[in-house]
Amino acid sequence: MVKSNTMNGEAAKSLENRLVGIRRELHQEPELSNEEFETTRKIKRWLQEADIEVLDLPDLKTGVIAQIGTGKEPIMxxxxxxxxxxxxxxxxxxxxSKFxxxxxxxxxxxHTTVALGAAYLLKEKEHELQGTVRIVFQPAxxxxxxARDVMNSGGLEGVSVIFGLHNAPELEVGELGSCEGAITAGVDRFEILIRGIGAHAATPEKGTDAIVAASQIVMALQTISSRRVSALDAVVVSVTRISGGNTWNVLPGTVELEGTVRTLDVEVQQRIPETIRQIIEGIGASAGVSAELKWYPGPLATINDAYWARFALDTAKESGFIxxxxxxxxxxxxxxxxLQQIPGAFVNVGSGxxxxxxxxxxxxxxxxxxxxxxFYERLAVRCLNELNAR
Ligand SMILES: [Zn+2]
Ligand SMILES: [Zn+2]
Known part of the structure; x- marks a missing residue:
């Protein structure tokens, strides 16, 4: 059970009611990535109602960064x-959802509601803060x-440490988890276009069969994790779409594959596209088809700084979390x-x-x-104290 800290019971209950109301309002009017215009307006309104400063960042089309504290360094x-x-x-x-x-x-x-709650709590003790807290409401x-848009907006200039959280259904309410090093995976997407020569299904020898080649490629991609990467390095290769052909008696000329690769180590992540290319070109050559890889790099693995991950866990314990x-x-x-540019840590909060x-x-x-x-409030206060003590 989570202990209430300095707030009295009545104030805590009233804040809790307010947060539940905010969360439900957001929940009813969800907006997709980069379309969070109304959500942004609501967040700004809720911040301004509490007299919390909102940074003016013209490059940030959706999303908000709020600022509480001295306005000077250290900044977290x-x-x-x-x-x-x-x-x-x-x-x-x-x-x-109404939509x-x-x-x-x-x-x-x-998450948005939790960050707003932290903003309200921090605003109440703004005069005690030993530096500045920026609260990032990130779009997309x-x-x-x-995250890249937020970085490019300039809103994180001067920030020495950053923390993020995600709710975790698998953890109970009152539990909080994190770890040193990788906490989430690198996520890349790929497409493979296989071009053969279409033929009558009765005479495959008159064409080059893209479907059989695609099948071999799907199976061979599974050898990346078992044969091409160390057993100690995590890799998942999932083919999630196979498109080719439209009837039963014609061999199609092309087949498309699509899928994702997940890795926990940046070096391993960077080796994978070349490995896929070798596999598909080898199979393509033996099957008489061409195979082309399109690689769409996504986020890298989230690598928690060891010190700040421990710091976040210690803060959670102090806040009454298991x-x-x-x-x-x-x-x-x-x-x-x-985390590629600013030290910090990402944590999972039980949402049951x-x-x-x-x-x-x-x-x-x-x-x-x-x-x-x-927890977020306490993390900010403790972090600023820690940065000042350095
Ligand atoms: Zn998601
Ligand atoms: Zn999410």
């Missing part, structure tokens, strides 16, 4: 993501580009862009949802909102 940042997913909600709640085919199925409404996490060391997930998170992230019935427990906001 807390991040929340704000976008929703193209999923039709099936959760049985009275505040269900067909859009849903906060990853809990970014939860789901498409993997929002802390856990959680293993890396093969899912992706564009928080990795920040019976359904997983991105599930149409995903529903985080709102009892997790206030404790997570208090």
């Amino acid at each position: 940042a807390l991040r929340a993501d704000i976008d929703a997913l193209p999923i039709e909600e099936e959760a049985d709640v009275p505040f269900r 067909a085919g859009k849903m906060h199925a990853c809990g970014h409404d939860f 996490e789901e498409t993997g580009h929002g 802390t856990k060391v959680v293993g890396p997930s093969m899912g992706g998170e564009d928080f990795s862009y920040y 949802s019976p359904y997983a992230l991105h599930h149409p019935k995903f529903e985080p427990d709102e009892a997790a909102l206030l404790p997570a906001a208090k």
Whole structure:
């Protein structure tokens, strides 16, 4: 159970009610990546109602960065993501999404609310802060580009440490997990275009069969993790789409494959496209077809700084959480862009949802909102104290 810290019971209850209201309002009106215009307006309004400064960042089309404290260094940042997913909600709640085919199925409404809660708590003790806290409401996490847009907006200039959080359905409310090193995977996407020569299905020898070549490629790609990369390095190669042919008696001239590669180590990640190329070109040559790889690099693995990961876990313990060391997930998170340039850590806060992230019935427990906001607040205060003591 999470202990309440300095707030009295009544103030805590009133803040909790406010946060639940905010979360439900966000939940009902989800907006997809880079379309978070209304969400941005709401966040700005909620910040300005509490007299919290909002940075003027013309390059940030959606998303907000708030600032609390002295306005001087040291500066630390807390991040929340704000976008929703193209999923039709099936959760049985009275505040269900009003927009067909859009849903906060990853809990970014939860994260936004937690960061707002932390902002309110920090604003109350602004005069005590030994530096500046920037609270980043980041757009477009789901498409993997929002963090880069935030970095390019200039809103993180001078930031020495950054923290991010994601709700974790597999953890109970009151549990918080993190780890040193990789916590989420590098996420790349690929397409492979196989060009053969179409033929009558009865006379395959008169063409070159793209379907058989594609089948061999799908199987051979699985040898990357078992034969081409050390057993100690994690790699997942998943082919998620095969498109080719449109009837039963014609061999098509082309087949397309699409899929994703997940890795925890940047060096391994960088080797994979060349390995795929070798495999598909070799199979292509033996099958008499051409095979072309299109590689779409996505976020790198999120690598937690060891010191700040421990610091976040210690802060969580102080805030009354049960802390856990959680293993890396093969899912992706564009928080990795920040950690490539700014030290910090990413943590998972238990949300006790019976359904997983991105599930149409995903529903985080709102009892997790206030404790997570208090944790974020304490993390900011402790972090500034720590930076001042250096
Ligand atoms: Zn997601
Ligand atoms: Zn998410």
